[in-house]
Amino acid sequence: MFLHSCHGMVHGDLKPGNILLDSNFTAKIANFGLHSAPSHFPSTGELSFASDVYSFGYVLLRLLTGRSALNLDEVMQNALDGENLSGVLDPTAGHWPFEQATELAHLALSCRDIDSDNRPDLASQVWPVLERMRTEASLSSRSGPEEPSQPPEHFLCPISNEIMRDPHVAADGFTYEALEIRRWLSDGHDTSPMTNNPLSTLDLFPNQALRSMIQEWRQRHNL
Numbered sequence: 101m102f103l104h105s106c107h108g109m110v111h112g113d114l115k116p117g118n119i120l121l122d123s124n125f126t127a128k129i130a131n132f133g134l135h136s137a138p139s140h141f142p143s144t145g146e147l148s149f150a151s152d153v154y155s156f157g158y159v160l161l162r163l164l165t166g167r168s169a170l171n172l173d174e175v176m177q178n179a180l181d182g183e184n185l186s187g188v189l190d191p192t193a194g195h196w197p198f199e200q201a202t203e204l205a206h207l208a209l210s211c212r213d214i215d216s217d218n219r220p221d222l223a224s225q226v227w228p229v230l231e232r233m234r235t236e237a238s239l240s241s242r243s244g245p246e247e248p249s250q251p252p253e254h255f256l257c258p259i260s261n262e263i264m265r266d267p268h269v270a271a272d273g274f275t276y277e278a279l280e281i282r283r284w285l286s287d288g289h290d291t292s293p294m295t296n297n298p299l300s301t302l303d304l305f306p307n308q309a310l311r312s313m314i315q316e317w318r319q320r321h322n323l
Contacts, residue, residue: 101222101223101227101269101305102269102271102273102305103129103132104149104152104222105223105305109132110147110148110149110151110152111129111131111132111152111155112132112147112151112152113131113132113155114129114152114155114156114159115155115158115159116159116162116163118130118131118132119159128273129273148216149222150216150217150219151216153211153219153220153222153226154211154212154216154219156211156222156226157207157208157209157210157211157212157219158172158208158212160204160205160207160208160211161173161176161205161208161212163190163193163204164176164188164189164190164196164201164204164205164208165188165189165190166190166191166192166193167188167190173209173212175188176188176205176208176209177209179205180202180205180206180209185198185201185202185205186198189201200233200236203229203233204233207220207226207229211226223308223309224309227309228309228312228313231309231310231313232313234252234254235252235313235317238252238253238254239252251263251314251317252317254275254310255310255313255314255317257275257276257277257280258274258276258293258294259276259277259280259281259284259293260277260280262277263314263318263323264276264277264310264311264314265277265311265314266278266279266306266311267306267307267310267311267314268281268304268305268306268307269304269305269306269307270292270299270304271292271299271300271301271302271303272292272294272295272297272299274292274293274294275307275310276293278304278306281293281304282304285302290302
């Protein structure tokens with residue numbers, strides 16, 4: 101979303117090998133920046149924002165199945181049609197919550213639609229599903245009477261460690277409270293507050309999906 105919306109940039113080679121994990125298991129996308137101008141896909145075989153969505157669907161299928169077969173779309177569709185999803189899920193990944201796995205499978209296949217116009221939009225259709233799942237997983241993993249009052253960790257600004265009201269994504273890929281990251285930048289910093297590496301741009305991208313999730317969480321807990 102950040103590459104597409106802030107820079108008009110197509111990754112062009114989104115695959116598991118280009119998704120790296122840091123020591124905290126936070127995903128970082130590598131090897132981007134080679135493509136910029138969006139174009140039509142797949143009829144011309146050229147790259148576009150929709151082609152990144154198509155590739156993301158393949159990443160989801162790889163995560164679900166643990167397989168690298170070229171016909172994963174067909175394998176997954178047949179499993180769903182035959183109500184045999186559990187038979188293709190990666191057994192080495194541990195227990196799969198069936199409802200979430202089914203939702204992810206359908207999301208993956210929608211991203212892989214041959215007609216690029218039918219593929220879901222990252223910001224309005226894909227990200228909200230993933231954020232909701234992450235929130236549900238975070239809440240379900242907590243226990244004890246204080247569980248409802250504990251916000252998911254990704255709701256907190258890395259700078260202030262407080263629940264965000266106006267979350268914005270910076271060039272380092274982290275989401276911050278807008279006031280905090282703008283204060284950081286206005287103080288003359290051009291590096292990431294998290295990694296101390298130089299920021300490629302000082303532009304900020306509103307994280308509307310995360311804001312909606314936080315607002316929903318606040319309402320649910322009367323905060």
